Amino acid sequence: QVRPVESGGGLVQAGGSLRLSCEASGGTIGSYAWAWFRQAPGKEREFVSAIGWSSGLTYYSDSVKGRFTISRDNAKNSVYLQMNSLKPEDTATYYCAGDVSGNWYATSSYNYWGQGTQVTVSS
Numbered sequence: 001q002v003r004p005v006e007s008g009g010g011l012v013q014a015g016g017s018l019r020l021s022c023e024a025s026g027g028t029i030g031s032y033a034w035a036w037f038r039q040a041p042g043k044e045r046e047f048v049s050a051i052g053w054s055s056g057l058t059y060y061s062d063s064v065k066g067r068f069t070i071s072r073d074n075a076k077n078s079v080y081l082q083m084n085s086l087k088p089e090d091t092a093t094y095y096c097a098g099d100v101s102g103n104w105y106a107t108s109s110y111n112y113w114g115q116g117t118q119v120t121v122s123s
Helices: none
Strands: 003-007 010-013 018-025 034-039 046-051 058-060 068-073 078-083 092-100 110-113 117-122
Touching: 003 092, 003 110, 018 034, 018 092, 018 117, 034 068, 034 078, 046 068, 046 078, 058 068, 078 092
Parallel strands: 010 117
Antiparallel strands: 003 018, 018 078, 034 046, 034 092, 046 058, 068 078, 092 110, 092 117
C-alpha cells in the first residue's frame, strides 16, 4: 500500500514561496498520476494541480496557474509543488493524492492520500 507523506508546509508572507514535497512510503510513485489538493477551513477540498506519469502532462486550477509548478522525480520517488507569489487565499492544508481513475479534478478519483501539510500565508 502506497502511503504519500507530505512535507514543506509552513508560514510565509504574501508574495513568498514554498516548495511542498510528497514522498511515496511503502511503494513507488511508479506509473501513477499524482495530484495536489487543498482544503481551507470550512471549505471543500479542491483540486490544485496534477501530473501524469511521464511529467509531460500537467494540469492546474485557474487560481494557481502561472504561480505554482508541479513536478515529479521518479528516481527520488517524490512529487513536488513549487508555490510562488503566494497569497493569503492560498492558506490551506495541502494534500498529495495518487493513482487516479477517472476525473483528475475529483477527489473521489484518487486511491492514495497523504495526511496533509499546512500552508499559511500572512498578509
